[in-house]
Amino acid sequence: MIATSMALIQHVCSAPLARAARPRFLAAVISSRNLSIRSSSSPPSPARASQADSHVLLGMSEQELQQVALDFGQQSFRGKQLHHLIYKRKVKEIQDFSQLPQAFRNDLEEAGWKVGRSPIHNTVTALDGTIKLLIKLEDNRLIETVGIPVEDSKGSVRLTACVSSQVGCPLRCSFCATGKGGFSRNLKRHEIVEQVLAIEELFKHRVTNVVFMGMGEPMLNLKSVLEAHQCLNKDVQIGQRMITISTVGVPNTIRKLASHKLQSTLAVSLHAPNQKLREAIVPSAKSYPLDAIMKDCKDYFLETSRRVSFEYALLAGVNDKTEHAVELAELLHEWGRSYHVNLIPFNPIEGSDYQRPHKKAVMAFAAALESRKITVSTRQTRGLDASAACGQLRNKFQKSPLLLDSEDLQSQPDIAVAC
Numbered sequence: 033m034i035a036t037s038m039a040l041i042q043h044v045c046s047a048p049l050a051r052a053a054r055p056r057f058l059a060a061v062i063s064s065r066n067l068s069i070r071s072s073s074s075p076p077s078p079a080r081a082s083q084a085d086s087h088v089l090l091g092m093s094e095q096e097l098q099q100v101a102l103d104f105g106q107q108s109f110r111g112k113q114l115h116h117l118i119y120k121r122k123v124k125e126i127q128d129f130s131q132l133p134q135a136f137r138n139d140l141e142e143a144g145w146k147v148g149r150s151p152i153h154n155t156v157t158a159l160d161g162t163i164k165l166l167i168k169l170e171d172n173r174l175i176e177t178v179g180i181p182v183e184d185s186k187g188s189v190r191l192t193a194c195v196s197s198q199v200g201c202p203l204r205c206s207f208c209a210t211g212k213g214g215f216s217r218n219l220k221r222h223e224i225v226e227q228v229l230a231i232e233e234l235f236k237h238r239v240t241n242v243v244f245m246g247m248g249e250p251m252l253n254l255k256s257v258l259e260a261h262q263c264l265n266k267d268v269q270i271g272q273r274m275i276t277i278s279t280v281g282v283p284n285t286i287r288k289l290a291s292h293k294l295q296s297t298l299a300v301s302l303h304a305p306n307q308k309l310r311e312a313i314v315p316s317a318k319s320y321p322l323d324a325i326m327k328d329c330k331d332y333f334l335e336t337s338r339r340v341s342f343e344y345a346l347l348a349g350v351n352d353k354t355e356h357a358v359e360l361a362e363l364l365h366e367w368g369r370s371y372h373v374n375l376i377p378f379n380p381i382e383g384s385d386y387q388r389p390h391k392k393a394v395m396a397f398a399a400a401l402e403s404r405k406i407t408v409s410t411r412q413t414r415g416l417d418a419s420a421a422c423g424q425l426r427n428k429f430q431k432s433p434l435l436l437d438s439e440d441l442q443s444q445p446d447i448a449v450a451c
Contacts, residue, residue, distance in 0.1 A: 089118055089126075090148035090229075091222040091263050104139050119267050122229050124149040148222040152230060165230060169223060173199045173216055176247055177227035179235055192241040195227045197257050198248025203280055203316045218253040224260035228268060239268075243276040245299070250277050251285035258292065272296045278343065281320045286328040290335040298332060299374070300325065301343040304351050305359035313351065326367040339370045346377050346394055348387040357400035364406055373401055375410045 089097065097118075098111030113131050117123045124147050126140050153168040161181045166174050178194040200215035227246075228239050242264055244250040250257045257277065264270045272295040279285065280301045289298065302325075304310035310317040329340045344360070346352040364371045375398055378388045389397075394410060401408040 087144045088146060088148035088220075088222045089114065091220075091225050091259065093263070093267060100145075101136075104136060104143075106133075106136055110136065115267065118147060119229075122233055123147065149226050149229070150223070152234075155234070163231075163234060165227075165234065167227065167230060169199070175199055175219065175223070175227070177231060178246065179231040179239075181235060181237070189237060190240045191231070191235055191237050192243060193228045193231045193239045194243050194246050195224055196246030196248050197224060197244055197250040197253045201248045202252070203249050203314070215248075218256060219248070221256050221259040221263065224256060225263050225268065228264060228270075239270060241274045241276075242270055243278065243299075245276070245278045249280060249282065251279045251282040251289070254285055254288065261294070261296065276341070280314055280316060281325045282316075283320050283324070286325075286332050290332045293336055295336075295338065297338065297341055298329075299341040299343050300329060301345075302360075303343070303345050303347075305356050305363050309351060309356075313345075313347070322363075326363065329371075330368050333368065333370050339372055341372045341374055343374050343376060346375055346389045346397065348378070348389040348393070350386065352389045352393050352397055354396055354400045357397045358404070361401055361404035361406050365404070371406070373406055373408045375408060377410070377413060379413065 089100070092100070094112060094115040096111075097114040098108040101110035101114065102108055110132060114129070117129050117131065123129055126137050126145065126147060129137055150167050150169050153166040153174055155166070156164045158164075163179045165177050165179070167177060168174055175196045177196060180192040180194065182190045182192070184190070197219055198215065199217050199219065202215040228242060232239050244257060261272075261275060261277070264275065265272050275294075275296040276299050277289065277294075277296055278299040278301060286298070286300075301314070302310070303313050304322075307317065307322045310322060332338070333340055342364070344351075360373070364373075375394060377394050378386055380386070380388055398408050398410055
């Protein structure tokens, strides 16, 4: 996960939740799970494009795609067609853009352009309908993304995509499977966006919510995360308020995010009510004291008028006692009133000494917060039979810890490489 609450993407990422999608919805999912998406490498393009991924169409806005068409001597409406083919029809290969002239398609390919979709390497489906995907990137790295369907009593389905922002994670939170698998690099804009499109194809249903709670720490890849956020909002047409960006806390980045005045939710992975305990659970906390995080969260609310949500992974016998809840309530009241706490009962992972708390302990913790006027919810666990804790499935297929690419090592702040 982020080495944060992302470590727990087995949970539906907003609560309280309705009951899981019914078997008829799951049947439609399973029938479409063998997706195959080809990928190709290519030289740089002479045509103008975003600096982010100059030879990749996915992630570009309609205006940018119109400019690509003009640069190739086409009329601007061809750019609108490109936009429709990529985001609505989800066509994966340029030669399959049947609405476009063959000459234009050939020119795009000869100039080194590609759509930017990657093949699905593996999928695992849980009994509750949750599906985890392993996507194989162009450099053969594997990333995880999760589709979480929930159907309410009226038959309306909410589909949440839990997306990764990095290949692995450098923060290595003690309870997180992703951190145990090492870190390789940041994801590019299109590699984030394609996760949502892949889930929509697999479920044959529009994604309604996106949470950046998959592999990696979003704030260590903020540029690509913001670019992907804009694309998901404007081009895939997911409302900003339906998008959550989660972080374990990276110095200066919450203030930077606040400056963009997004209407999305900021979720901060706290996991402890005091600095000493937090450092034991989240090693990177040494670089970002709890008081500094809380001040930045208070400033974030003042800047954006958006309530901050705090993720709290409950670890049996570690941070789940009633006195921890009382201390957490005091901390939140000290720094303001506009906060919400998401309690996340730990999902056991291989090689971890942490245990999942008993239901009574979870209920007592929540009650202690509520009695002190803290808004709290407990996430419903999803996908326990699908290696749903972040990093578990990838670690099965990519056994060796990832090595950090030198250019990404240089781009990470001290907090990323010190822990």
